[in-house]
Amino acid sequence: MIYPTARAVFLAAAGGPAALVLGVAFPAYWYVGVGWTLFVFALTVIDAVSGAWPREPVAELGIDNSASIGADVPAQVRVAFPRSAPRTVEVIVELSDLLEAPEGARATIAITEARGQATIHLLAARRGSARLPALWLRWTGPMGLVWKQRRDPCNARVIVTPDVRPVRERGAHLFLRSAMHGLIAQLDRGDGAEFESLADFQAGMDRRAIDWKQSARHSKLLAKEYRTERNNNVVFALDAGRTMCEPLDGVPRMDRAVSAALLAAYVALKLGDRVSLFGFDAKPRIASGAVSGARSFGLIQRLAAELDYSTEETNYTLALTTLGGRLNRRSLIVVFTEFSDPTSAELMLRAATRLLDRHLVLFVVLDDEELGDITAAEPETADDVSRAVTAAELLRERRIVTTRLRHAGFHVLETPHNRVGLKLVAYYIDLKRRNLL
Structure with a gap:
C-alpha cells in the first residue's frame, strides 16, 4: 500500500x-x-x-513459543532490504487479547547496511494460546512524500502457561522442609495413620499407643509407632467462573489460584500422594485422573494451562456433584472459589455438604485488599461514603459465609493473594501431620 x-x-x-x-x-x-x-x-x-517497493523487504518476527503469565515476552523484529533501503522503518505487531504492550507495540528500526532490528517488549497478561496475526511495516520514500506500507501475516503463537516460578523457586525448599513429616514416626495414632513398628514406651508417649499384649509377652512396656499415611488422594478444584476472572493486583484470581494449586500439587506429588485436577464454571471443564510421582507434574501443569477464562456463572451443584461421583475413595478436596453473593454461597454450601460424609474439604479464599482499603479510607465525598458502605457489606457477607462453612465442618483458608501458595502448602502439611487425610 x-x-x-x-x-x-x-x-x-x-x-x-x-x-x-x-x-x-x-x-x-x-x-x-x-x-x-x-x-x-x-x-x-x-x-x-523511487526506493524500495512494499513487497521487497524481508521481515522476521522472533518470539518465544511459551511464557508464564506475568512474564516479559521480548519480540525481536528483523528487517532486510535487497536495495534502496530507507533510513528508518516503523513496525507494529498485532497483538492477541492475552498479550499486552506496556511500552507500546510500535518500534522504529534504524536501517544500517540495508538491515536493522528492534525489540518490542510484550507482557503475558492472561493464560491461553496467544496468536500474533501479523507484522506491519511502514517507511517513507526518499523525499518523504509517500508512505509505503505492508502487512505480513506471521501467525506466531505464544502459549501463556500458569506461573510456575514459585514451584521452581520454592517447591524444592518446601519439600525438603516438609518431607520429614512423612518419614518421622508419629507418636499419636490418628485417623488413617499406618502402623510403623513397636518401640520401648518412653515418657511423653501417648498411653493409648501401648500394646498390652506384646508388653505382656516381652515383660516390658511396648508402644505402637505410626507414620503418616501416604498415597492419599488430593483433588484441586478450580472455579473458572465469572467472579474468579476478576483481577487482584493486575492478575486474575484464577491465575493466582492456579499458581497456588501447582505449588501444592508439586509438594503433594513429592510426598507420595496422588493428585488430580478439576476445573468448572457453569459445567465441568477439565477433569484429570489421579496421578502420582514427580514426573506427573508436567501433566497437571498442561491441564491447568488449558483451563480457560469464563464469563458464565458458576454452577456449584453440578460441578461438586460431578466431582463427588468421580471419587471412589476418601480425598482431600481443595476448592478455589470466590463468594460473589449470599445466594450462590448458599447453593455452594448445600452442594458441598454432600461431600463431607466421605471427604475432607478445604476452601481457599483470596482476601480482597481493595475492599479493605475502601472500607478503611477516610471518606471525603458522598460517593466515598456509598462505596465504603457497599464494601463493608460485601466483607460482612463474606465473613458470614466463611463462618457458616467452618460451622458446617469445612476447612477454610483465607489468605492474601501474594502468600496463598505458601499458606496452602503449610495447611496441607498440617492436615497431613494430624493424619486428617
Whole structure:
C-alpha cells in the first residue's frame, strides 16, 4: 500500500492560499496555483516509484513459543532490504487479547547496511494460546512524500502457561522442609495413620499407643509407632467462573489460584500422594485422573494451562456433584472459589455438604485488599461514603459465609493473594501431620 504523507498533503494544500492571493493580485497568473498542485503531485509519484517497493523487504518476527503469565515476552523484529533501503522503518505487531504492550507495540528500526532490528517488549497478561496475526511495516520514500506500507501475516503463537516460578523457586525448599513429616514416626495414632513398628514406651508417649499384649509377652512396656499415611488422594478444584476472572493486583484470581494449586500439587506429588485436577464454571471443564510421582507434574501443569477464562456463572451443584461421583475413595478436596453473593454461597454450601460424609474439604479464599482499603479510607465525598458502605457489606457477607462453612465442618483458608501458595502448602502439611487425610 502506498499513500501520501502529511508532508505531501501540507505542500499540496499550501498552494491554495498562495494561488488565491496570486489570482487576486495578478489574475492573469491564476493557473500558477494549479501548476503548484500538479508539481507536488508529480513529486509524490516520483517518490512513490523511487526506493524500495512494499513487497521487497524481508521481515522476521522472533518470539518465544511459551511464557508464564506475568512474564516479559521480548519480540525481536528483523528487517532486510535487497536495495534502496530507507533510513528508518516503523513496525507494529498485532497483538492477541492475552498479550499486552506496556511500552507500546510500535518500534522504529534504524536501517544500517540495508538491515536493522528492534525489540518490542510484550507482557503475558492472561493464560491461553496467544496468536500474533501479523507484522506491519511502514517507511517513507526518499523525499518523504509517500508512505509505503505492508502487512505480513506471521501467525506466531505464544502459549501463556500458569506461573510456575514459585514451584521452581520454592517447591524444592518446601519439600525438603516438609518431607520429614512423612518419614518421622508419629507418636499419636490418628485417623488413617499406618502402623510403623513397636518401640520401648518412653515418657511423653501417648498411653493409648501401648500394646498390652506384646508388653505382656516381652515383660516390658511396648508402644505402637505410626507414620503418616501416604498415597492419599488430593483433588484441586478450580472455579473458572465469572467472579474468579476478576483481577487482584493486575492478575486474575484464577491465575493466582492456579499458581497456588501447582505449588501444592508439586509438594503433594513429592510426598507420595496422588493428585488430580478439576476445573468448572457453569459445567465441568477439565477433569484429570489421579496421578502420582514427580514426573506427573508436567501433566497437571498442561491441564491447568488449558483451563480457560469464563464469563458464565458458576454452577456449584453440578460441578461438586460431578466431582463427588468421580471419587471412589476418601480425598482431600481443595476448592478455589470466590463468594460473589449470599445466594450462590448458599447453593455452594448445600452442594458441598454432600461431600463431607466421605471427604475432607478445604476452601481457599483470596482476601480482597481493595475492599479493605475502601472500607478503611477516610471518606471525603458522598460517593466515598456509598462505596465504603457497599464494601463493608460485601466483607460482612463474606465473613458470614466463611463462618457458616467452618460451622458446617469445612476447612477454610483465607489468605492474601501474594502468600496463598505458601499458606496452602503449610495447611496441607498440617492436615497431613494430624493424619486428617
